[in-house]
Amino acid sequence: MDDFRLRFGKRELVPIMIGGMGVDISTAELALEAARLGGIGHISDAMLPTVSDRRYQTSFVKDKLRQYKYNVPNSDKSEVKFNLGQLEEATRLHVSRTMAAKQGEGMVFINCMEKLTMNAPRETIKARLSAALDAGIDGITLAAGLHLGSLALIEDHPRFRDAKIGIIVSSLRALQLFIRKSSRTSRLPDYVVVEGPLAGGHLGFGLDDWMQYDLATIVAEISAWLKAEQLDIPIIPAGGIFTGTDAVHFLENGAAAVQVATRFTVTQECGLPDLVKQEYFKASEDDIEVNGISPTGYPMRMIKGSPGIGAGTHPNCESFGYLLDANGRCAYIDAYNREVAVHPESKKVKVLDKTCLCTTMRNFDIWTCGHYTYRLKDTSRKEENGSYRLLSAEHVFKDYQYSKDDKIALP
Numbered sequence: 001m002d003d004f005r006l007r008f009g010k011r012e013l014v015p016i017m018i019g020g021m022g023v024d025i026s027t028a029e030l031a032l033e034a035a036r037l038g039g040i041g042h043i044s045d046a047m048l049p050t051v052s053d054r055r056y057q058t059s060f061v062k063d064k065l066r067q068y069k070y071n072v073p074n075s076d077k078s079e080v081k082f083n084l085g086q087l088e089e090a091t092r093l094h095v096s097r098t099m100a101a102k103q104g105e106g107m108v109f110i111n112c113m114e115k116l117t118m119n120a121p122r123e124t125i126k127a128r129l130s131a132a133l134d135a136g137i138d139g140i141t142l143a144a145g146l147h148l149g150s151l152a153l154i155e156d157h158p159r160f161r162d163a164k165i166g167i168i169v170s171s172l173r174a175l176q177l178f179i180r181k182s183s184r185t186s187r188l189p190d191y192v193v194v195e196g197p198l199a200g201g202h203l204g205f206g207l208d209d210w211m212q213y214d215l216a217t218i219v220a221e222i223s224a225w226l227k228a229e230q231l232d233i234p235i236i237p238a239g240g241i242f243t244g245t246d247a248v249h250f251l252e253n254g255a256a257a258v259q260v261a262t263r264f265t266v267t268q269e270c271g272l273p274d275l276v277k278q279e280y281f282k283a284s285e286d287d288i289e290v291n292g293i294s295p296t297g298y299p300m301r302m303i304k305g306s307p308g309i310g311a312g313t314h315p316n317c318e319s320f321g322y323l324l325d326a327n328g329r330c331a332y333i334d335a336y337n338r339e340v341a342v343h344p345e346s347k348k349v350k351v352l353d354k355t356c357l358c359t360t361m362r363n364f365d366i367w368t369c370g371h372y373t374y375r376l377k378d379t380s381r382k383e384e385n386g387s388y389r390l391l392s393a394e395h396v397f398k399d400y401q402y403s404k405d406d407k408i409a410l411p
């Protein structure tokens with residue numbers, strides 16, 4: 001991969017971008033390593049108030065719960081609003097601390113998911129995007145949604161044309177819609193991440209048809225269309241690019257860089273607890289599934305043994321509430337209430353079809369992962385006690401950058 005460079009104007013970067021992984025799985029430490037090594041790292045803007053409490057000893061979650069405690073027994077969550085000033089403060093804190101620690105020639109971006117509708121979709125995403133720009137983020141990757149109105153919300157920000165802004169799409173149609181709808185801001189995306197069906201996190205495909213799609217085909221379609229429209233936008237494929245050689249195949253076919261994530265879930269810098277990283281190492285192909293338990297409505301890939309599956313968590317929207325839609329609803333609340341109605345005497349219910357994604361992602365109890373997680377065991381050494389050796393982000397980054405012939409360097 002080192003024969004290639006990602007060009008942004010005059011800037012040249014190693015063409016490796018570590019994808020955003022919420023909630024604080026792609027930590028500042030991980031993103032900063034990518035930047036130090038000359039590539040691009042992502043922090044995530046998912047649930048930043050709780051991330052800030054954990055990292056910087058703030059009390060955003062406690063304050064919100066105190067304000068809305070009276071509403072905990074109610075299934076109507078429409079009153080449980082985020083305080084926009086606090087949301088901005090949490091975002092500015094995380095972004096500014098991260099940017100202050102940045103070294104090297106690379107860049108740090110933030111992954112911003114539209115599906116975090118937060119009981120006021122427009123206002124909250126505007127607050128998150130503007131605060132990240134205020135705090136000096138190098139770029140924003142718009143994710144988990146079509147983002148048809150997102151650019152217009154920040155077009156008056158002084159950094160709107162100076163920060164890099166890209167979008168993740170899984171189809172040509174999604175990209176066409178985004179470009180058409182944001183054309184009135186006269187700002188094209190600076191890059192497009194094309195995410196195929198083997199990625200981790202939420203998928204932009206159907207639960208029953210994701211396996212019929214293939215990343216290389218979607219990349220080829222998008223690149224042909226951009227050429228026909230004479231649009232010069234760097235394409236960054238993502239999803240299942242496991243080795244430097246896999247990446248080179250895309251770079252040789254015209255991709256500007258690749259976005260990767262799964263290989264970095266077993267690094268020291270990754271935010272998952274160490275015991276969970278061992279579960280990623282150990283997973284076999286049969287241990288991984290794509291299911292419909294995310295209340296967002298998008299399919300999600302995860303390890304079947306994730307403790308958050310079927311947990312039956314009491315909804316925690318007064319503390320969290322990141323997936324409440326514009327009317328204060330979340331598919332998990334409906335599923336939870338249905339089970340409570342069926343089992344009125346039970347103290348604790350099981351909810352199998354949906355999960356309280358805020359609580360379970362916050363607690364690292366949903367182990368979302370890429371399709372090739374079952375190959376992670378081939379990227380490290382097994383210690384005498386049976387556990388796998390954690391890797392450094394630098395080791396994995398350089399393995400992508402310098403390895404050849406489908407080889408993977410062991411630590």
Ligand SMILES: Cc1cc2nc3c(=O)[nH]c(=O)nc-3n(C[C@H](O)[C@H](O)[C@H](O)COP(=O)(O)O)c2cc1C
Nearest residue numbers: 019020021022143199200201239240260261262370
């Ligand atoms: C643990 C994990 C969490 C993820 N979380 C997010 C996320 O919050 N937002 C997002 O846009 N993509 C997310 N992704 C997708 C990655 O950013 C990336 O595009 C994709 O996983 C790349 O494929 P790979 O994992 O096969 O390298 C996540 C991936 C993983 C493995």
